[in-house]
Amino acid sequence: MSTILDVANLAGVSVATVSRVLNNSDLVIDETRDKVLKAISELDYKPNMLGRNLRRSSSKVILTLVPNISNPYYSEIVKGIQDTLSINDYQLLLANSEAEWDVESKYIKLLEQKLVDGLIWMDATARSKNVRKISQDYPVVICSQYDATDLCYVSIDNEKSAYDAVSHLINQGYRRISMFNSNQKFRYARLRLKGYQNALLDHGLEYDENMVEYVEFDEEKISTSFEKLIIEKNSIDAIFTISDFNAQFIIREADKHDIRIGKDFGLVGFDNLSFSSIIKPSLTTVDQPRYRIGTEAATLLIERIKGHRESCKQIILDHKLIIRESSLKSQN
Amino acid sequence: MSTILDVANLAGVSVATVSRVLNNSDLVIDETRDKVLKAISELDYKPNMLGRNLRRSSSKVILTLVPNISNPYYSEIVKGIQDTLSINDYQLLLANSEAEWDVESKYIKLLEQKLVDGLIWMDATARSKNVRKISQDYPVVICSQYDATDLCYVSIDNEKSAYDAVSHLINQGYRRISMFNSNQKFRYARLRLKGYQNALLDHGLEYDENMVEYVEFDEEKISTSFEKLIIEKNSIDAIFTISDFNAQFIIREADKHDIRIGKDFGLVGFDNLSFSSIIKPSLTTVDQPRYRIGTEAATLLIERIKGHRESCKQIILDHKLIIRESSLKSQN
DNA sequence: GTCGGTAATGTAACGGATTACATTGTTGAC
DNA sequence: GTCAACAATGTAATCCGTTACATTACCGAC
Numbered sequence: 203m204s205t206i207l208d209v210a211n212l213a214g215v216s217v218a219t220v221s222r223v224l225n226n227s228d229l230v231i232d233e234t235r236d237k238v239l240k241a242i243s244e245l246d247y248k249p250n251m252l253g254r255n256l257r258r259s260s261s262k263v264i265l266t267l268v269p270n271i272s273n274p275y276y277s278e279i280v281k282g283i284q285d286t287l288s289i290n291d292y293q294l295l296l297a298n299s300e301a302e303w304d305v306e307s308k309y310i311k312l313l314e315q316k317l318v319d320g321l322i323w324m325d326a327t328a329r330s331k332n333v334r335k336i337s338q339d340y341p342v343v344i345c346s347q348y349d350a351t352d353l354c355y356v357s358i359d360n361e362k363s364a365y366d367a368v369s370h371l372i373n374q375g376y377r378r379i380s381m382f383n384s385n386q387k388f389r390y391a392r393l394r395l396k397g398y399q400n401a402l403l404d405h406g407l408e409y410d411e412n413m414v415e416y417v418e419f420d421e422e423k424i425s426t427s428f429e430k431l432i433i434e435k436n437s438i439d440a441i442f443t444i445s446d447f448n449a450q451f452i453i454r455e456a457d458k459h460d461i462r463i464g465k466d467f468g469l470v471g472f473d474n475l476s477f478s479s480i481i482k483p484s485l486t487t488v489d490q491p492r493y494r495i496g497t498e499a500a501t502l503l504i505e506r507i508k509g510h511r512e513s514c515k516q517i518i519l520d521h522k523l524i525i526r527e528s529s530l531k532s533q534n
Numbered sequence: 535m536s537t538i539l540d541v542a543n544l545a546g547v548s549v550a551t552v553s554r555v556l557n558n559s560d561l562v563i564d565e566t567r568d569k570v571l572k573a574i575s576e577l578d579y580k581p582n583m584l585g586r587n588l589r590r591s592s593s594k595v596i597l598t599l600v601p602n603i604s605n606p607y608y609s610e611i612v613k614g615i616q617d618t619l620s621i622n623d624y625q626l627l628l629a630n631s632e633a634e635w636d637v638e639s640k641y642i643k644l645l646e647q648k649l650v651d652g653l654i655w656m657d658a659t660a661r662s663k664n665v666r667k668i669s670q671d672y673p674v675v676i677c678s679q680y681d682a683t684d685l686c687y688v689s690i691d692n693e694k695s696a697y698d699a700v701s702h703l704i705n706q707g708y709r710r711i712s713m714f715n716s717n718q719k720f721r722y723a724r725l726r727l728k729g730y731q732n733a734l735l736d737h738g739l740e741y742d743e744n745m746v747e748y749v750e751f752d753e754e755k756i757s758t759s760f761e762k763l764i765i766e767k768n769s770i771d772a773i774f775t776i777s778d779f780n781a782q783f784i785i786r787e788a789d790k791h792d793i794r795i796g797k798d799f800g801l802v803g804f805d806n807l808s809f810s811s812i813i814k815p816s817l818t819t820v821d822q823p824r825y826r827i828g829t830e831a832a833t834l835l836i837e838r839i840k841g842h843r844e845s846c847k848q849i850i851l852d853h854k855l856i857i858r859e860s861s862l863k864s865q866n
Numbered sequence: 867g868t869c870g871g872t873a874a875t876g877t878a879a880c881g882g883a884t885t886a887c888a889t890t891g892t893t894g895a896c
Numbered sequence: 897g898t899c900a901a902c903a904a905t906g907t908a909a910t911c912c913g914t915t916a917c918a919t920t921a922c923c924g925a926c
Binding site (some may be wrong): 229234 | 873874875878880881882
């Protein structure tokens with residue numbers, strides 16, 4: 203593996219000149235440049251970024267932490283991030299955080315250790331204290347809603363969107379509405395729970411904590427929870443679930459039990475994943491401007507890296523309730 | 535941002551000693567170690583990996599190129615990779631290659647530039663020549679089937695698996711079988727096309743290139759292709775498609791046209807994605823041992839990095855045709 | 867012909883860690 | 897008491913680029 207010195211020697215110039223050629227400085231006359239380029243191609247020389255980055259203390263690489271890359275919700279956000287970064291000459295790398303602090307913290311080390319220049323952190327599960335600490339010390343943008351003004355984040359209003367979804371079910375005539383939530387380590391999960399509670403209370407319904415199930419993104423747990431609520435309690439008539447991803451499993455379960463979703467049973471999902479319009483019944487869901495979340499986050503991050511301290515902003519984008527078949531109610 | 539020198543000064547020792555503490559050398563007496571550790575925590579010192587990696591010329595980071603992270607097919611492979619790497623003290627980063635050489639080549643630079651130690655390259659779309667060149671020069675494992683013995687790869691037998699799928703349709707009684715393929719830049723797509731052709735010929739059916747559509751993973755194109763084949767030609771009675779992902783859209787289209795899949799129309803997908811057992815009708819598909827593909831690839835890569843030149847192996851894992859409702863045929 | 871200015875290139879410090887080798891200090895054998 | 901052996905620590909070279917500053921060479925103006 204050849205180094206810049208090898209190139210310099212072969213071309214008969216100094217390393218400085220080679221470096222200038224590499225960095226397109228206009229201080230090199232064409233003749234010299236040609237000699238250098240010839241040497242570079244002859245040796246098949248590739249600059250070692252470890253050296254360059256050490257000197258520049260920057261890598262032009264951004265890391266995005268995704269709790270679960272197999273959840274299509276995130277991929278559209280990532281696309282937004284990718285497009286924005288690539289325009290700005292940054293490269294994007296992804297890491298699957300599994301939504302676990304142990305994993306998250308390992309990847310955050312890449313930031314602390316200067317291997318990446320910045321971090322877009324989706325649905326951080328770390329404690330607020332940790333999140334705050336890290337994002338004070340390094341360029342970080344969080345994709346989820348926080349209440350602090352000293353953090354950079356992009357999100358929808360999770361509480362309000364859950365409120366809207368549940369209110370819709372109530373307005374349709376459903377009364378015993380369960381929530382299939384995800385782990386409370388997710389801030390969005392806590393916020394949406396609040397929205398669920400408030401919607402119930404505001405419409406004169408009682409909040410019963412036994413009606414909330416915590417199921418993660420796991421088919422089996424959903425099946426168990428569903429049976430428990432349906433069979434043992436035999437009383438719920440609708441579910442608001444944290445993700446369309448879960449909703450597909452709920453539909454399947456309902457089917458097993460001959461429960462007709464969109465007729466005697468209401469279902470509202472979240473995220474407006476592509477299949478939600480395709481499955482039967484089509485799924486009422488809350489749409490987030492996912493691509494835009496990505497572009498905004500990337501833009502914010504780049505500003506922060508450039509050092510605009512004042513760029514620490516909080517961006518809340520609009521959500522939209524998309525009403526489809528699964529939340530209709532037959533008049534009986 | 536403090537450096538190892540700051541720590542050394544504060545602790546009243548040399549940088550060498552600090553480095554020894556950092557690397558758990560047993561050449562440091564407890565008293566000194568304590569002083570150093572105290573200084574480290576006092577300064578909140580984090581070793582700069584750019585320095586360390588430059589010296590060690592290794593980053594302990596592996597890159598995996600995924601054509602499309604939103605395709606759940608890849609996520610299970612990634613999980614296998616992740617688990618294996620993490621046991622071996624490597625970190626995994628992902629990149630979305632969009633299955634485009636322009637993007638791929640940008641990320642491959644990270645390898646050439648020593649920012650990552652190795653690459654797992656899924657469904658490389660680069661020309662064979664490029665793939666071969668890169669994988670000769672750097673530690674690379676390819677996840678897809680190649681015919682060369684000088685490459686490291688892990689895959690199923692794509693040709694055989696397509697052959698099996700199409701033979702199954704024929705055995706069920708379907709005769710006018712179309713293939714919805716993806717872009718021929720994918721090697722697996724070319725191999726599966728071969729399998730499709732051979733299955734037809736071996737069963738005395740004619741191969742008609744107009745029966746093959748190239749649709750990518752795009753709902754709209756699928757819709758167009760479907761209508762073209764169904765309405766204009768009004769003659770196909772089955773589809774073998776390259777991915778379950780596409781199959782879901784085909785099901786939807788068929789529904790629009792009142793075509794009863796699993797009765798008068800056969801459909802076989804590929805990959806056995808989680809939803810394929812859930813949708814209606816449930817989908818006949820080809821299962822690949824995805825997690826295992828990941829673990830094998832990661833194991834191979836680590837061996838290559840360790841320098842076992844002889845570790846350049848080709849691994850072909852077993853596939854399995856999973857027969858469900860979508861390929862049944864009513865007796866009429 | 868001399869001088870100033872500038873264009874082109876070179877020299878060497880630097881970034882932050884690791885580590886071979888050098889140094890110091892301690893212990894134990896004789 | 898001397899010396900070898902080894903433990904603990906320090907010094908400085910090294911990894912590979914970048915870039916401030918130094919140097920050289922050439923030009924035109926006077």
